[in-house]
Amino acid sequence: MVIGCGGDQKVKEEVQNINVDVNVLRFDRDFAKAGSLDIPGLKIAYPYLFPAQYPDSVWVAKLKDTLQMELLYEVGKTFPNFDKETQDLELFFKHVKYYFPKASIPTVVTITSDVDYNNRVILADSLLIIGLDNYLGPDHKFYGGIQKYISFGLDKEYMVTDVAAAFAKMVNPYPNDRTFLSQLIYYGKELYLKDKLLPLETDAMKIGYSQEELDWAKANEEMIWRYFIERELLYSTDTKLAMRFLDQAPFSKFQLELDNESPGRIGRFIGWEIVRSFMEKNNVSLQQLLSLPAEEVFKRSKYKPSK
Numbered sequence: 001m002v003i004g005c006g007g008d009q010k011v012k013e014e015v016q017n018i019n020v021d022v023n024v025l026r027f028d029r030d031f032a033k034a035g036s037l038d039i040p041g042l043k044i045a046y047p048y049l050f051p052a053q054y055p056d057s058v059w060v061a062k063l064k065d066t067l068q069m070e071l072l073y074e075v076g077k078t079f080p081n082f083d084k085e086t087q088d089l090e091l092f093f094k095h096v097k098y099y100f101p102k103a104s105i106p107t108v109v110t111i112t113s114d115v116d117y118n119n120r121v122i123l124a125d126s127l128l129i130i131g132l133d134n135y136l137g138p139d140h141k142f143y144g145g146i147q148k149y150i151s152f153g154l155d156k157e158y159m160v161t162d163v164a165a166a167f168a169k170m171v172n173p174y175p176n177d178r179t180f181l182s183q184l185i186y187y188g189k190e191l192y193l194k195d196k197l198l199p200l201e202t203d204a205m206k207i208g209y210s211q212e213e214l215d216w217a218k219a220n221e222e223m224i225w226r227y228f229i230e231r232e233l234l235y236s237t238d239t240k241l242a243m244r245f246l247d248q249a250p251f252s253k254f255q256l257e258l259d260n261e262s263p264g265r266i267g268r269f270i271g272w273e274i275v276r277s278f279m280e281k282n283n284v285s286l287q288q289l290l291s292l293p294a295e296e297v298f299k300r301s302k303y304k305p306s307k
Contacts, residue, residue, distance in 0.1 A: 008199070011098065011199075012199075014098060015091075015094045015095055015098050016094070018094045018097050018098060020090050020093045020094045020097060020105055021090070021105075022086055022089045022090045022093060022105065022108055023107045023108065024082050024086055024107075024108040024109075024110065025045075025046070025107060025108065025109045025110070026082065026110050027042075027046055027049060027109050027110060027111050028072060028075050028076075028079075028110050028111055028112050028132055029076065029110075030042060030045070030046075031063070031072065031111075031112075032069075032072040032073075032075075032076060034063060035063070036056075036060045036063065039056045039059050039060060039063075040056070042059075043056075046109070048127065049109070049111065068112070071112050071114070071115075071133055071142070072112060074133070074136055074140070074142065075112055075132045075133050075136070078132070078135070078136050078137070078156065079110070079132050079135075079156075082110065085156070085159060085160075086108075088159075088160045089108060089128075089160060089163065091200075092160050092163060092164065092197060092198065093105050095196065095197040095198070095199070096167065096197060099196060099197070099286050099287075100171065100287075104125055104126065106123065106124065106125065106126050106127050106128040107126060107127055107128070108128045108130065109127060109128070109129045109130070110129075110130050110132050111129060111130070111131055111132070112131060112132060112133040113131030113133060113134065114133070115131075115133050115134060115142055115143070115146075116131060116134070117134045117146070117150060117154060119131065120134040120135070120159075120162050121159075121162045121163050121165075121166045122166070123163065123166035123167060123169075123170065128163065128166075130159065130163075134154055135154060135155060135156040135158070135159050136154065136155075136156075137154070137155050137156075138151045138152050138153075138154055138155055139151075140154070147250065148250075149248070149249065149250040149264060150248065152208075152210070153208050157205070158205070158208065160198065160201075161194065161198060161201060161205055161206055161208070164193065164194050164197050164198055164206075165190060165194075167193075167197070168189075168190040168193045168194070169190075171193070171290060172186065172189050172190055172193065172290050173290070173291075174186060175293075175294060177294075178237040178239075179234065179235050179236065179237055179294070180228075180233050180234055180235070180236050180237075180238070180241045180245075180267070181234040181235060181294050181295070181298060182293075182294040182295075183241075183242060183246055183267070183271075184234075184246075184267050184268075184270055184271035184274065184294070185271050185274060185275065185294035185297050185298060186271070186294070187246060187265075187267070187268035187271045187272070188268070188270075188271025188272045188273070188274050188275035188276075188297075189271075189275055189289060189290060189297075190268075191206055191207060191268060191271070191272040191275070192272060192275045192276060192279065192289070193286070193290075194206040195276070196286060207265070207268065207269060207272070208265075209263050210263075213263035214263075214269075216261060216262065216263060217262075217263060217266060217269045218306060220258075220262070221269075221270070221273065221305040221306050222305040222306065222307050224266055224269075224270060224305070225270060225305040227254060228270070234298075241267075245265070245266055245267035246265060246267045246268060247264070247265065248264055248265060249264035249265070250264060251263065251264055252264055252265070252266040252267075270305075273303065273305065273306075274297065274298060274301050274303045275289070275297060275301070277301040277302065277303040277304075278297045278298075278300055278301035278303075281300065281301065281302060282300055
């Protein structure tokens with residue numbers, strides 16, 4: 001514990017000394033203030049947001065669309081400035097540079113996306129595009145037709161964890177084999193990346209659970225693991241397992257009475273615990289972890305669920 005705390009303090013100090021300057025471009029505000037004569041200038045400033053096949057008349061019509069105007073108004077009300085979010089992103093990218101020195105810091109562009117919650121964040125090497133209309137708060141009127149387990153995460157406090165998930169997809173290769181175990185470990189690595197890149201966030205925030213859901217997962221970890229083992233699921237290639245235990249859903253599908261009590265994506269939680277166990281027992285770097293096959297991570301983790 002003393003060694004661990006000392007190591008954490010050393011990382012914290014070294015991270016703080018890393019210089020990161022996040023450049024934020026508020027396209028959403030620029031577009032909200034624009035008139036029809038401003039469209040050519042916006043196209044020059046943001047060419048990646050204006051597909052060539054659409055004429056200027058499309059954007060002029062969008063400026064006058066009442067739904068778009070309300071969307072931009074609500075975003076402007078929730079994000080009158082982007083100061084705290086910029087600070088949070090700078091701290092995140094400092095951790096990225098600490099663990100991945102060759103990583104580039106993208107320009108951040110804030111937009112509205114017609115509440116495209118499946119693509120809240122788009123990260124490329126040089127651009128990080130964030131749809132702010134996906135972070136207005138879970139009870140916002142725009143989310144009235146969205147299921148609660150999805151709207152739960154449509155809050156500004158989840159923005160940086162979504163960015164971390166997008167970054168993880170860039171550095172954490174998706175497995176070639178189709179076993180359930182390989183998918184468990186894949187998502188476990190993603191969540192372990194969040195441990196390192198978002199050390200100030202709670203575990204519930206990293207996985208997108210309420211605290212009650214996380215408490216349920218921890219209390220039932222042994223039962224979940226026994227279920228996976230007894231039904232010989234680890235090396236199964238049944239594609240339905242992802243839907244039951246890995247994909248976003250209101251609950252996991254054990255096909256037992258406890259289903260309604262369980263949070264969705266419970267397999268990701270188990271994968272996270274396996275990867276954490278592996279990293280506690282093996283002296284490997286974060287990059288080495290990401291390159292190791294699932295089978296090796298699992299065997300060397302000597303994972304035993306909490307009772």
